[in-house]
Amino acid sequence: MVLQIPAATGIEAAVKREIEHMGLGHAPAIRGRVTLEGDWNTVARLNVFLRAGERVLIVLKEFPATSFDELFAGVFSIPWEEYLSAHARVRIDGKSVKSKLAAIKAAGGVAQKAIVERLRERLHVRTLDEAGERAVVGVSLYEDVATVTLDTTGEGLHRRGYRVLTYDAPLRETTAAAIVEDSFYRRDKAFCDPFCGSGTIPIEAALYARNIAPGKSREFDFCRFKCVPQGVLQAARAEAEAGEYRGPIAPVYASDLSPRAVAITREHARRAGVLSDLLLAEQDMRAFTAPERCGVLVSNPPYGERMKGEDLALLYRDLRSMFRALPDWSAYLLSGYEDCERLLGRPDKRRLLYNADLKCSLLVYFGKKPRA
Numbered sequence: 001m002v003l004q005i006p007a008a009t010g011i012e013a014a015v016k017r018e019i020e021h022m023g024l025g026h027a028p029a030i031r032g033r034v035t036l037e038g039d040w041n042t043v044a045r046l047n048v049f050l051r052a053g054e055r056v057l058i059v060l061k062e063f064p065a066t067s068f069d070e071l072f073a074g075v076f077s078i079p080w081e082e083y084l085s086a087h088a089r090v091r092i093d094g095k096s097v098k099s100k101l102a103a104i105k106a107a108g109g110v111a112q113k114a115i116v117e118r119l120r121e122r123l124h125v126r127t128l129d130e131a132g133e134r135a136v137v138g139v140s141l142y143e144d145v146a147t148v149t150l151d152t153t154g155e156g157l158h159r160r161g162y163r164v165l166t167y168d169a170p171l172r173e174t175t176a177a178a179i180v181e182d183s184f185y186r187r188d189k190a191f192c193d194p195f196c197g198s199g200t201i202p203i204e205a206a207l208y209a210r211n212i213a214p215g216k217s218r219e220f221d222f223c224r225f226k227c228v229p230q231g232v233l234q235a236a237r238a239e240a241e242a243g244e245y246r247g248p249i250a251p252v253y254a255s256d257l258s259p260r261a262v263a264i265t266r267e268h269a270r271r272a273g274v275l276s277d278l279l280l281a282e283q284d285m286r287a288f289t290a291p292e293r294c295g296v297l298v299s300n301p302p303y304g305e306r307m308k309g310e311d312l313a314l315l316y317r318d319l320r321s322m323f324r325a326l327p328d329w330s331a332y333l334l335s336g337y338e339d340c341e342r343l344l345g346r347p348d349k350r351r352l353l354y355n356a357d358l359k360c361s362l363l364v365y366f367g368k369k370p371r372a
Contacts, residue, residue, distance in 0.1 A: 002059040003042065004149060005034045007052065007174075010353040010362070014052040014178035022049060031142070035059075040228050043152050044236040047222070048215040051177035051208065055153035057138060065146035066100045068110045074146055075114035075139070081122040083150060083225045087132025090115050092139055093151075099141040111139045111148070133224035152222035160214045162272035165264045167198035171300045171334070171355055176204040177214070179353075179362065183296050183332050185209075187245065190295035192253040192329075194285040194322070199265030199278075201298050202254035206274035209249045213240035250295075255281040255288060286318050294367065295329045300355070303337035316343035323365065331365040 005027075007015045012029040019027045019036060022045060027036040034053070038046070046056045063074040084090070092108035101107045115137065116128060138149035158173040180201070185191055187209035193201040207214060216237050222228055254269075256262050262282045269275040285301075301319060303312065320343065323331040333344065336358045341347065349364035 001038060001040075001043075003036050003038050003046070004057040004059055005036075005046065005050065005053040006055060006057070007032060007034060008054065008172070008178075008354055010351055011052050011175065011178045014181055015050070017181070018050055018052060019046075022046075033057075040222070040232050041235065043222055044220075044232040045239070047153055047157070047218075047220045048233070048236040048240050049213045050157055051181060051204070051214055052174050054156050054158065054174060055151055056157075057149040057151055060148045060150055062145060062147045064144060065141060066144045068101065068107070071101060071107060071139075071146055072110050072114045075111045075148060076118050078115075078118070078148060079122075080115050080118045082227050084119060084135050085132050085226060086119065086123045086125040087129055088119065089130040089132065089134045090128070091134065091136050093136055094139040094141070096141040098143045100144055101141050104139075104141070107141065108139060111137065134221055136221070152220060152225075154219070154221035157215060159218075160272065161217060162203065162268050163198060163200065164271065165198065165267060167261055167264050169355075170198050171200050173200055173204060173214070175334075175353065175355060176200045176298075176300075177208065179298055179332055179334065180205045180208050183298055183364075184330050185296040185298070187249040190250045190253065190290055190292035190329075192255075192288060192290065192295060192297045193299045194253075194255050194288045194297070194319075195299045195301050196254040196256045196265050196280075197261050197300070199254060199261075199268040201300065202252050202265070202278055203269050203272050203274060205298065206249075206252050206269070206277040207272060209245070209252070209277070210274065211243050211245045212273065213237075213243075216240040249277060250292065251279050251290075252277050253281070253288070253290065254278050255283045255285070257282070257284050285315075286322055288322060290326065290329075293328050295326065297323055297326070297329055297331040297333075299332075300334045301337075301340075303335050303340070312337065313339065313343060316340060320344045326367070328367045330367040331363075333363045333365075334360050335363070336360040 065071040094104040094108040136151035140147045347363035351362040
């Protein structure tokens, strides 16, 4: 099977590295999707282990589609009865770029009709009662070529299950995990997020340090597909459990000026199983110090609607002073504030990322090389 993993802009390299570390070989990224070959065991492992990818899709067919008739015929030719039952709840996720079939709502209706007619014909039923498995079918039209995919994940992979309380402008879990993995952070180094908010960044750091697979306790849509061998998800979960690290790790500092933010972080960390790894504090960012000589600071400081004007500018100047007082630490700062680079100073690396639909800069400041 050909598999695709959608990834947010700027995150593709992190997904490719994860796939290589899983022993699944080279996986190229094209138009925001990382592609590889695999079987149902691969599908299960990707859904359980991926930290930065958004979901796992099966590519069922690619074919030219310049008319609705061509689209209907191509979708109808896919053996849907091998995957779905007469009780399937089929949903279409469509998009069109540079294609004659620009009316994506109409194209989605044609694709859904083709799937339903195929299932009715091959399964010998009059209607689909939609009481069974969910099937999210992707219909992507790009330059008059249709790519039809079947989503194996269901709720996106960022839905780890631990984040149940809301706080201002939360960072997506997959984005936080990608930044942590791309940093110098390892379990023997101290870690800090001085604007922890709902706790996503320090929790993802602790999960990474302990090698806890983010999807090990989740359910996935593929488990209800007809052709999936029994036990593939259980095998992936067993592999995840066996690979966890249960020894000591360096401190993971998480702090915020808001008592509510600290309380939410505490609850989320408890649900994620890493509360004992976090050193939580209700304090101003300016007060952060650490006895550890080397460490990694990863944070998503306030911007936009959370703070404005001179208060925001002062905060960024003080943040620069704070992390530069830790010369052996490296800092990874994600911000949508247009003046962030001017106030924080020229970074060693810069990357464009998106937090939801908001364009952000990831500014990286390297600490001094460790002394022997």
